[in-house]
Amino acid sequence: MERRGSEPERDEQETPLLERGSEDDVKKAPAFCSSRCGLALLSCYGFFVVYSLRVNLSVALVDMLNSTQHSSTNHSSSVCPAHDAPSPHVHNHTANVYDWDSETQGWILGSFFYGYITTQVLGGYLANRFGPKWLLGFGILVTVIFTLLTPVAADLGAGFLIAVRVVEGIGEGVTFPAMYTMWASWAPPLERSRLLTITYLGAQLGTVVALPLSGEICFYLGWTYVFYIFGVFGLVWFVLWAFLVSNSPLTHPRISEKERLYITASLKNELSSSPRDIPWRAIATSRPLWAIVVTHFSFNWTFYTLLTLLPTYMKDVLGFSIQQNGMLSALPYLGAGFMALAAGQLADYLRETCLYPTAIVRKFFTIVGTIGPAVFLVAAGHTGCNYILAVAFLTICSSLGGVACAGFNINHLDIAPSYAGILLAITNTFGTIPGMVGPVIARSLTKHNTLEEWRSVFYIAAAINVFGAAIYTAFSRGDVQPWAVKSAASQQD
Numbered sequence: 001m002e003r004r005g006s007e008p009e010r011d012e013q014e015t016p017l018l019e020r021g022s023e024d025d026v027k028k029a030p031a032f033c034s035s036r037c038g039l040a041l042l043s044c045y046g047f048f049v050v051y052s053l054r055v056n057l058s059v060a061l062v063d064m065l066n067s068t069q070h071s072s073t074n075h076s077s078s079v080c081p082a083h084d085a086p087s088p089h090v091h092n093h094t095a096n097v098y099d100w101d102s103e104t105q106g107w108i109l110g111s112f113f114y115g116y117i118t119t120q121v122l123g124g125y126l127a128n129r130f131g132p133k134w135l136l137g138f139g140i141l142v143t144v145i146f147t148l149l150t151p152v153a154a155d156l157g158a159g160f161l162i163a164v165r166v167v168e169g170i171g172e173g174v175t176f177p178a179m180y181t182m183w184a185s186w187a188p189p190l191e192r193s194r195l196l197t198i199t200y201l202g203a204q205l206g207t208v209v210a211l212p213l214s215g216e217i218c219f220y221l222g223w224t225y226v227f228y229i230f231g232v233f234g235l236v237w238f239v240l241w242a243f244l245v246s247n248s249p250l251t252h253p254r255i256s257e258k259e260r261l262y263i264t265a266s267l268k269n270e271l272s273s274s275p276r277d278i279p280w281r282a283i284a285t286s287r288p289l290w291a292i293v294v295t296h297f298s299f300n301w302t303f304y305t306l307l308t309l310l311p312t313y314m315k316d317v318l319g320f321s322i323q324q325n326g327m328l329s330a331l332p333y334l335g336a337g338f339m340a341l342a343a344g345q346l347a348d349y350l351r352e353t354c355l356y357p358t359a360i361v362r363k364f365f366t367i368v369g370t371i372g373p374a375v376f377l378v379a380a381g382h383t384g385c386n387y388i389l390a391v392a393f394l395t396i397c398s399s400l401g402g403v404a405c406a407g408f409n410i411n412h413l414d415i416a417p418s419y420a421g422i423l424l425a426i427t428n429t430f431g432t433i434p435g436m437v438g439p440v441i442a443r444s445l446t447k448h449n450t451l452e453e454w455r456s457v458f459y460i461a462a463a464i465n466v467f468g469a470a471i472y473t474a475f476s477r478g479d480v481q482p483w484a485v486k487s488a489a490s491q492q493d
Contacts, residue, residue, distance in 0.1 A: 029259035031194075035252055036186050036263065040195050042237075042245060043179055044202035049140055049234045050175055051206030053147050053168065054112065056230055058311045059214035059329070060223040061105060064154065066097045095222035096155060104158050106443030109308040111162040113435035115169025120432065123174030124181070124425030128278065131247040132178035132421065137238055139178065142171030144234030151224040176428050180412060181421030185248040188266040190352045192413050193406050197344025200405045204337030207307070211330035267417065269485075278422060282483035288415050289423055291475035295366060295408045296431035298468025299401070302373055302461040304435040306332065306398060309442055309457075316449040318387055328391055335399030343369075343406035358414050358478030362407050366476070369404025370469040373397040374462035381455035408472055415477055416484035 031037050100108070119139075127135050146168045153164040179199060187195045214226045246252035249260045283289060310329045314320045320328055343365055350356040380393035412423040441460075446453040 027258070027262065028188075029256065029262040031191065034259050035249070035255040036188075036191075036195065036259065039182070039186055039245060040198040042241060043182070043199040044205070045237050046136070046140060046175070046241060047179075047199060047202030048206040048209070049202075049230075049237045050143070050172055051203045052210035052230045053143050053206075053234060054172065055207050055307055056147075056210045056214045056226045057112075057150070057165070058109065058308050059211055060218060060226045061108065062311055062315050063095075063218040063223040064098055064100075065105075066099045095151075095224050098154065098158070100158055102443045102447055103440075105312075106440040108158060108162055108165065109443075110436050110439040111165040112169040112172075113304075113432050115166035115171075116173045117169075117429055117432040117436065119170050119173030120177060120425040120429040121422070122425075124177035124422040125278070126174070127178040127181035127421045128419065132181040133241075133245055133247045135174050136178035136182070137241050139171045139174040140234060140241075141238050143168045144231050144238070146171070147227050147234070148231040150227040173432075177421040177425035179421075180424040182247070184413060184417045184420040185267070186263060187413065188263055189417075190266075190348060192410055193344040193347035193351075196410050196413070197340050197405050200340050200409065201337050204333045204340060204402065207333035208330045208337060211311070211333070212327040215327065278419060279483045282481075283416075283419065283422065283426070286415070286481060286483070287475045288411075288477040288481065289426070291472050291477075292408050292411050292423070293427045293430045295370065295468040295472040295476075296427040297434060298464045298471075299370055299404055299408070300431040301434035301438055301464045302377060302397075303401060305438045305442055305457065305461050306394070308435070308439045310394070313454060317451065317454055318385070318390060320387075331391065332395045332398030335395050336402030339399045339402035340405040343403045347406035347410075359476065360478070362411050362414065362478055363473055363476060364407070365403050365405075366407030366472050367469050369401055369407055370465045370472075372400030372403070374465040376400065377458045377462045377465075381451075381458040384451065408476070411476060411478070414479070415481050417480065418484055 123135060123139070146164050150161065150164055153160040183192070183196060183199070210230065213229075217223075217226045217229060246255075249255055249263045252260070310332070314329055347361050347365060350361050351358055376393045376397040380390055380397065383390040383393060412420045412427065416423055442457045445457055
């Protein structure tokens, strides 16, 4: 991390990013009402859909279970007393319920990631080869269609529901690699943090809206409508995406010539002359990439543990009702969304105006976004039945996690913009493993839903976070790697 490192890192720290190309020959195109801003908003909506479809089952599952059988297995002196607020309305119980034990619940919640992991690298390759627009569009459309089929699958049995969730994961597996490939062609270097965090904001908003809204839908309409309503949101997005988005500025029919020239000129010294010739060996042996891999895995362990199991924790440990559950489970992600957006703005300000090196900026935001959540996650495990303090600590935990969006999450585009989709696919493949095994391990450790059992889950997640932060601090970089740029002088785009 000290400035006298390798020659490329010293070069990066001593030369402001704007002076490393011929950007000063081209005037910056305003972002307001621009095509890249429109892409950011549509991608934000797209990831709103992606995450709403991913998390709605976490709340719906609470209402899908046979409450009589479920509650009889969950009495423990360590579990907080229920404190449901009286409601003037009657909870809708017309939908079918099922007798699934805690281990089956863990497999249902984790099954999405078994499909999700299989299409990461394939998605990055296909996006790089054929373009990201339709790959991303159809990936989300597949998820939407199978979401609409979820109630039928649940009636057929847990095995069918698991199979449907696996297919949904296969569809969503291509989304992040395709989006990164898209931004590699659309995001000027000094706007990456801002544009990417707007995209990531959609993921947080999807979680924020889906959790409380799913609780309300379960209460008033029945859990089946959770999947129907969010499925419609997805269909609307697909129509907009199909008609309004292009793979690159060069093929966009409505972009201004000023913006097209600004984007292509700002990227020409960072993109490979032959991006389809993927340097697999160099990628596989890149230490900066493996630093992102480890950090992505570590960060996602905490993220997916909370994403899939927080509604269960709110109900079975803290004693909140289905309505209270959704709202309180959403609070952490509301904070994360705001923090991610603020971190993106601050990161680009530090790089563009204060001329801080990219590597230092990425490390700072990654440390805050991993160590901070670890501290408050451990603290949450020691709040006992202090509901206010528990919710506050979990909210701060996830909120600080949003800061990491301006750290390691964007670092793929810093070190190899031409292959950002491929790199994201690789890191997200490893980052998906926590989603597969985390819920299963957590539910196996919390069979009686005691505070002591959940405390061990929080300890494990916090320790993994700290390990990831240490590896990233030691080995990450912020400059374009030599293997990612072939004969820059010959580049024509």
